[in-house]
Amino acid sequence: MAAAAGVGEGEEVKLLGCWDSPFVNRVQIALNLKGIPYEYVEEDLHCKGAVLLASNPVHKKVPVLIHNGKPIPESQVILQYIDEAWAGSDGPSLLPADPLQRAAARFWAAFVDDKVGAPWFTILFARETEEKKEAAARAVAAMETLEGTLGEEKAFFGGDGIGFVDVVLGSYLGWFVVIEKMIGVKLLDAARMPALAAWAERFKAADAVKGVLPEDVDKVLEFLQTFLRNQRPENKLSPVKPLPPTPHTYLLTRSESTVVPMAGSGELKLLGVWTSPYVIRVRVVLNLKSLPYEYVEEDLGSRKSPLLLASNPVHKSVPVLLHGGRPMNESQIIVQYIDEVWSGTGVPSILPADPYERATARFWAAYVDDKVGPAWLGMVFTCKTEEERAEAWDRAVAALETLEGALGECSKGKAFFGGEGIGFVDIVLGGYLGWFAAIDKLMGRRLIDPARTPLLAGWEARFRAADAARGVVPDDADKVLEFMRTLLAWSASKAE
Template sequence: MAGREATGVEELTLLGVWASPFVIRARAALNLKGLAYRYVEDDLNSKSELLLASNPVHKKVPVLLHDGRAVCESLVILEYLDEAFPSRGPHLLPDDPYDRAVARFWASYVDDKLFSTWIPVYNGRTREDRVEAARQVVAVLEKFEQALEECSGGKAFFGGDGVGLVDVVLGGFLGWLRASEAMCGVRVLDPAKTPLLVAWADRFGALDGVEEVIPGVQRLLEYNKMRRALRGLPYIQTSHCIVFLKETRENNTMAGKEDLKLLGLLVSPFVVRVRMVLSMKGVSYEYVEEDLKNKSELLLKSNPVHNKVPVLIHNGKPLCESLVIVQYVDELFPGPSILPTDPYARATARFWAAYIDDKLFPAWYGGIVKAKTEDERAEKVTETLAAIAQIEEAFAKCNEGKAFFGGDSIGYLDIVLGSFLFWFEAVRRMYGVEIISASKTPLLAAWAERFRESAEAKEVVPGADEALQFVNKFAAAAAAAK
């Protein structure tokens, strides 16, 4: 099957599945930029050798092949297209560093919150499960209603007058959001509750290059019916109902004007990342230590979506999520760049950073540290070591025989993974699990030693003792509460 404007010699090939919202966003971006590409439909039940070879880590679509080099993960692909083809079509990311950081935050929120909330609408076993999930989707979309009002400045799209990153990322779900009403009887795009979002959806869905890749509701319903049958799930007939939620408006207005203020927790690896990049850039800032059991009003107002650290407040404007903040600081302040200059190398770094947070972190912290039984812990140890083995292979390919992921000096991936090292040592002391070892991951073991001994790490990275004290403190508080 050919992609839009596909011609003789193909430079770009997209591997996908037509119903995937992640593939839809990649196709929409390619079309909006007017890029010629070949589209290859894959089969989730019998994945092609090309897909498995191109994305051996996740074995998922979409995969973009550019001159034979694979770029995986839809958000990574979108940024890659912006950077590899800067003169083609609309720029999905804005020029201003703060606006870019805000766009990346909301794009991540689509995948981290909206998608995970919506999935039970798609594959819930009972109608009640699907309706409850849809209610939660409506609440998430109300957040996007507010974000659209704030980000667009009263203009047509999240990106302003033109389409931007958030438009394409959220727009990839439009077909499925429209189909949700027929799937479970709940109108998730409700003109009464999210009028701006409904009008935006009509505008975005009608764009040339977008309309042709968003599937129709009936086609999606048939696909859902087929996928449910393959999984042994009943296809549920629904009656119509509309969910009404209470009006909730978060007040994000920050009182006062700060230059740079970081809200954090000293033993949070995500906070360590931000402190490290600020230190490497030589940027002065005020640090405010938070109490996770009694979060400050400033934290709750600055990050009403997640209520988590780190939060960087720059001239009164809050930024959330560590990877978003690290890139913001890198782009805004002078000094050596943390990310590579080559677009493909940047895309590769972003892919592995996401892998570290999405795969490695839940395995070692959510599994090993928080496991309730030894069997559960053993299972998560296996997952953790498998993820680290993948990163060992990535290091061998990325560093080209040099000291760090970033080459001769510490870069983006070094900061992302290095922020976990003191916790890895704490895990070894608590449970006898060696996550990075000279016998199984010799390249990472040597890298970890170099990272720990670097001036950049010594300045801000805590020791394992601090992590152990934190764990013991919370364990004592939990025991006292029983």
């Protein structure tokens, strides 16, 4: 493959993958769109190669993109890296230039993996047919939401050309046909979703996509059956349970809604809940950027405000940031939006300028919400027994021990994951600190234990002491626990 304009001579680009993985396929499509020559290495997922294990020691899975010897795992992180590292290539940008449109693309790409990808996994690996069909119903509902988002006036989610959301959703198309043969359910029904059906045909016909998506249904099914048969006993897949609701849907609120105005023009308004780690991280970055904003305390129980319902009709949850009346949702997306819009304020950026360092920060931020978030949710809200709570504790501790090593690597001996100052990973992890103190009191032991994770213990003290975090990260464990008990009592009465 000839090198495209903007792709440096002598660059080494290698992709470690598995031929039928939608997450690998999306990286291949992005590289094709950008015209980037690369070497593809097919991995045996039952006998993983040394390069894969060294390149992705945290998850030990594909895809991994290796650019000039530097590995980047996780497909959505890789897509953004490709878009940024090869911004000067002849290929189109995956993400739009406008920060609000970029935030919207990130939102819908996350929606695809949360609402289509998670059921896809359940359909493949759940043991009961009924469980597979319930997952398929959830995926169909998500596709209907995407049908309304796409509309009939656009060729692609990215407009006239393939963009970020197209690549993320399009990577599942080969599997949709497989699922129909497996369980007799059409995830993409042209009669009910005509815009998406037409979009799928356009997407599959694109030059960048041809030859990438798996087309031989029987071959894919044979691969899946072989994969399941060859699972080693210690790696057997347990029955897949539906994922719990996203953590922020449990964060109801205090009994009274409050409005706390701050100095400024009122251009920025944040809808939130005072204990939510996701809201806290947005408040911290607004403080770091010295941005005046109006904060509105929401009641996410039976009295969600009309503004919240109109601003986040998909999830109906906080945080929601309104900038000049234009809403954006999901905390990590909001934090990146703030960093991009107010990049010239004289305040250091939350994300580093170097694309590889930025990809590393996104990887660890995603790790925090993937590993720490569900464990926190379990200990506080969803675990029914002490045994379940202890298992969630162990998962949280294991994740924090991994983050201890990440802090040493990312900080390079400085105060924060972001170096001298608070950065993206600091903000994402720091949002949980108020709940960590409450969990410590609830469980009678410390999540961030100086004996076990001394670097994180020092980091926690520095983060809490930062001006941007003071008054935002809850420091009264009893008050947080009181909130938790009130919430659990409310949930129990609602269930009755």
